Amino acid sequence: MSEDTVIEAKGLTKTYGQTTAVDHITFSVGRGEIFGLLGPNGAGKTTTILMLLGLTDISGGEISVLGFSPARQPLSVKRRVGYLPDTVGFYDQLSAADNLRYTARLIGFGWNERESRIADALNRVGLSDSADKRVGTFSRGMRQRLGLAEILMKGAQIAILDEPTSGLDPHATAELLGIIRSFKSEGVSVLLSSHLLERVQSVCDRVALFSAGRIALMGSVAELGRQILGGGFVVDIEADGAGLAERLALIPGVSGVEKTGVGKLRLQADRDVRPEAAAEVVAMQGRLKFLGVQEPSLEAIYTRYFESQSGEGLKEGVRHAA
């Protein structure tokens, strides 16, 4: 295990009787990386997470989390890893701070450390004002943030988040993703699972697409886009100026120009040609109204990939994700 790898799974397998929930998956997560486990419900994401935490037995394969084996050294793993379960629950009759105090005592922090850590963590997720309110009165978004506060308070080196954004409104989702990004800036690795592809695309450095217990695809969104969608960048431009299309077509790397509306053009290119395109418009003394590059969409990658697979079962899986 290299210095910068925090999670390493090799041939990880989990079987329940006859059914195989997780089928020989291999992946690794680097320090400070946000790694997404994506896939439809029932594809084995949660089971993988539980195996990483030592909360369920491993049927086959190996895992190393920060150099520890979750099966043999669960306490060492759990001391360093924060976990936000799918629809996290708290003790409703206790206040937010008391819930965190209980966890802090389970972790074994002393009194002084405990109080300062709890105050800091609640402050960072924006729950300082609600610290003494009973969790029973909290909205779903607040509960999720309290879950993240618990991970912050723990000072975890790895944060494992299971479906952190499911069931949240767009505003709460944005807040939550902001906190998740701040984990990365502190060098905390994040492993998050989701079936909501769009939301996750914006935060993940790399993703693994799960399908029926296997990792179907793995890599950064851009890489997967090139691999599956045939590569290339799509640049949309809105500007006026006669003969602009012809001039843009001459930019090195541009393979096609398509008119998509009045004064609107779409460029196919093998790299990001926005700077050159802008320069051309300016050189023609045209007015540039819009210039944007389409990121390859995870949704498109996902759909395209499973369309190309002929198995009926896999298609079934895609429908679930929709």
Next chain:
Amino acid sequence: MRREGSAFQGLGVVTLKELSDHLTSTRMRVLEWLVVLIALAALYGAVQQIKDTTAEDPFLFLRLFTTSRDPLPSFVSFLSFLVPLMAIGLGFDSVNGEHNRRTLSRILAQPIYRDALLFGKFLAGLTTLSISLITLWLLVIGIGLLLIGIPPGAEEIARSFVFLLVTIVYAGVWLALALLFSILFRSAATAALVTLGIWLLITFIWPVLAGAVAQIVVPPDPRYAALGLQTPGTAELEQILSRFSPSTLFAEVVVALLDPTTRALGPIYLSQLQGAVLGAPLPLGESVLIAWPQMVGMIATAIMLFVIGYVVFQRQEVRA
């Protein structure tokens, strides 16, 4: 494969948290008031009865526990009825409650083992029950002192204290049963109903059933029946069967402890009584000795139920 660290890490934290949950819960307050009011009623009845029929009794104080006055049952019968109810009330949602609140996976993701969670829950429940029972015991002794006006002797205090310990063990049996069903059933309502059902079966139906089964297996001898006696074989089997119920065990221990003249629990032949001074009290040690198998039986039942629950819990999936 050896696990790292101690299985009891975090035990104290879990126990304290559960204990504070119990002690502040509305459920506990209702149960406590129920127990106190019923105990007072039984005690009042007992004191009236004792005052009416005062005879020379060296163990007058112990009569407080066992004397009844119609229509109220004695304090002890109330207790043998209420203690299981309290224990079940405290334990029926302890593990499935964590599942349903979705706190289980979050708590188990902290650096503790499942052992600590389960032990902590059991200990906290037992401590809560002990606190209530000790309070009740002190109340009874205090009120008894005030109402009868005769201080209890050392032996009476010792006997009632052993009785208190046995009651706590009895509560532990039902708590372990409730905990087991809270592990087995995901729904708290199912767990509560099943536990209460088993309690009713064991306490009220099993003693009757034991008699019926014994008569089927060992048919009564008409010669004994003609004399109005029980056939020894049938009686013996009936007793063995009925002792599978912790309620029977508790009742037998109580008789041995609180009635010092008890010489045997179960049928004995007249020949065995030869030379015995009937009605003479036994020393405490002898009484404990008589009830010792029953006490061990109750402790063993509690441990066995807990172990079954423990094994199931260790193998259970955490996810909801």
